[in-house]
Amino acid sequence: MAQKIYTKTGDLGKTSLIGGTKVPKSHIRIESYGTIDELNSFIGLVSDSIQHQHTKDILKEIQDRLFTIGSSLACDPDKEPLMKIPDLKETDIFLLEKEIDAMNDVLPVMKNFILPGGHISISSTHIARCVCRRSERICVNMQENEMFVEPLVIKYLNRLSDYLFVLARYIGHILSVEEIAWRARV
Numbered sequence: 001m002a003q004k005i006y007t008k009t010g011d012l013g014k015t016s017l018i019g020g021t022k023v024p025k026s027h028i029r030i031e032s033y034g035t036i037d038e039l040n041s042f043i044g045l046v047s048d049s050i051q052h053q054h055t056k057d058i059l060k061e062i063q064d065r066l067f068t069i070g071s072s073l074a075c076d077p078d079k080e081p082l083m084k085i086p087d088l089k090e091t092d093i094f095l096l097e098k099e100i101d102a103m104n105d106v107l108p109v110m111k112n113f114i115l116p117g118g119h120i121s122i123s124s125t126h127i128a129r130c131v132c133r134r135s136e137r138i139c140v141n142m143q144e145n146e147m148f149v150e151p152l153v154i155k156y157l158n159r160l161s162d163y164l165f166v167l168a169r170y171i172g173h174i175l176s177v178e179e180i181a182w183r184a185r186v
Contacts, residue, residue, distance in 0.1 A: 010025065013025050013026075015030060017029065017074055017075060017076040018071065018074045018075040018076065018079075019075055019076035019078075019079030020076070020079070021076040021078075021079070028138065028141065028142055028145070028147065029073060029074070029142065029147065031138055032073045032135070032138045032139055032142060032149075033069075033070040033073040033074045035131065035134055035135045035138055036066055036069050036070040036073060036135055037066075037070060038131050039066060039128060039131045039132050039135055040063050040066040040067070040070070042124065042127055042128035042131055043059055043062055043063050043066065043128055044059075044063065045124050045128075046059060046121060046124050046125050046128055046167075047059040047060065047063075049120055049121035049124055050121050050171060050174075052171075052174055055167065055170075055171075058095075058099055061095070062096075062160065062163075065088060065092050065156065067086075068086045068087070068088055069088060069153050069156065069157075071086060072088070072150055072153060073139075073149070073153070077147070077148035088150065088152045088153060088156055089152075090152070092156060093152075093155060093156055093159050096156075096159045096160060096162070096163045097159065099163060100159075100162060100163050100166050103166045103167065103169070103170040104166060106170075106173065107166070107169050107170060107173055110169075111181075112179075112181035112182060112183070113181070113182040114169070114179045114180060114181060114182060115180040115181075115182050116168070116180075117180050118172055118177040118178065118179070118180055119171070119172065119175055119177045121171050121175070122168050122171050122172050122175075122177060125164055125167050125168035125171060126164075126165075126168050128164050129161050129164035129165050129168065132157055132160050132161040132164055133157075133161050135157050136154060136157040136158055136161065139153055139154050139157065140154060
């Protein structure tokens with residue numbers, strides 16, 4: 001018999017962090033890793049909407065890192081040192097920077113702010129970027145409220161949002177979709 005997906009343990013609005021600590025489902029720590037999960041889903045959508053294999057491979061790597069981040073955020077920080085949670089590494093950030101630089105090498109210089117749009121994959125990438133920024137803001141909020149967040153998580157999310165912005169432009173470049181320049185109303 002297959003294992004049931006529902007446990008009914010959260011029916012009263014509480015859930016457990018990794019380590020067993022019970023918190024309300026509205027807790028900012030739950031919000032943080034729930035938003036990372038949302039971001040991971042949007043990254044999957046972006047990957048499904050493109051054909052460029054190298055980018056798909058990088059996005060899969062990013063999804064793996066997001067699971068690492070989600071695991072870290074889902075842990076009770078007082079109990080995490082006793083558990084084997086995968087770590088984020090500086091090399092994960094260097095990978096994003098290398099990819100940003102490689103894409104920027106073939107992109108035209110930006111002369112205007114650009115509006116998201118022009119193709120579903122471009123728009124989806126911008127949505128992922130926005131969710132990434134929200135994830136970053138939540139983690140910064142936690143840190144400001146003296147809740148432990150690994151500093152590398154915030155750095156990674158900051159760089160990932162940069163990567164996603166450049167990726168949206170790069171996808172447009174690959175698809176020969178003209179960028180939509182924002183022009184202020186006069």
